[in-house]
Amino acid sequence: MSRDDIYSGLTQLGKATEIPSDPEQAVLERVPNPQAGTRYAVRFTAPEFTSLCPMTGQPDFAHLVIDYLPAGWLVESKSLKLYLTSFRNHGAFHEDCTVSIGRRLAELLEPEWLRIGGYWYPRGGIPIDVFYQTGPAPADVWIPDQGVPSYRGRG
Template sequence: MTGRNQEEVKGITLLGNQGTAYPDDYAPQVLETFVNKHPNHDYFVKFNCPEFTSLCPITGQPDFAAITISYVPGERMVESKSLKLYLFSFRNHGDFHEDCMNIIMNDLIRLMDPKYIEVWGKFTPRGGISIDPYCNYGKPGTRWEEVAWNRLANHDLYPEKIDNR
């Protein structure tokens, strides 16, 4: 027995699909959504994406990061295989770490119109220093707007230990 019927998975074309084509460059158009079956009760969904890679826009050198995306769904939710393809589209794309995180967040806001979302990237070091950008967003006019500010103001009071090894 399965808990989702055909109607409820409408719009999902990539999950379980064989010949997936991988995009060559930044491709927000691959993102897909499905309907949120619990729209009246706010809850969190987190994606752990430790296999992100992009290019340095100045030197062309590859960059690597573990990205965490956490959001409170509105009426639609992002499908995870399409998210994988979207993140994969940065593979041969050049951008600063800080820009990548803001772009990902903004694309997901446009896609899903979530109540809340935050994106945190943790990159590997270059020259002994690593960079971890964090951005977030609460839907204007909802109580999640204030939550976004509070979460930003209390962000990362306990930085994790990094020793470059």
């Protein structure tokens, strides 16, 4: 599979692209997996994810970790960055943001397996961690711990 074949259908990579105003409007793109047939894990980490509280409009902050085992598709990283950034002005609860990201990626990529950990910073004194995965983790592929400790504050 040539590089031109892999990237031929992309609309955002290598071009100036505006940040989508809403996650529903964001275009997530995928490319054929040039290593299809090889089982391996991919990790994306977004340590500065932001969204808005749907009730107060105040910002919420999270550290997201997305792991997946690709099958036939890879997510194009610029489109993923733009998609995640589109939550910046979007009002939704932590659970909704985390699970909707995981579900949208799973629908787009049809991976062998996918998980997302949303490690949300405290608001009102309570941190919320949200986890979603498409099924049991495969036992025969190395998938490291997400490495984000539980929130401890100053303690």
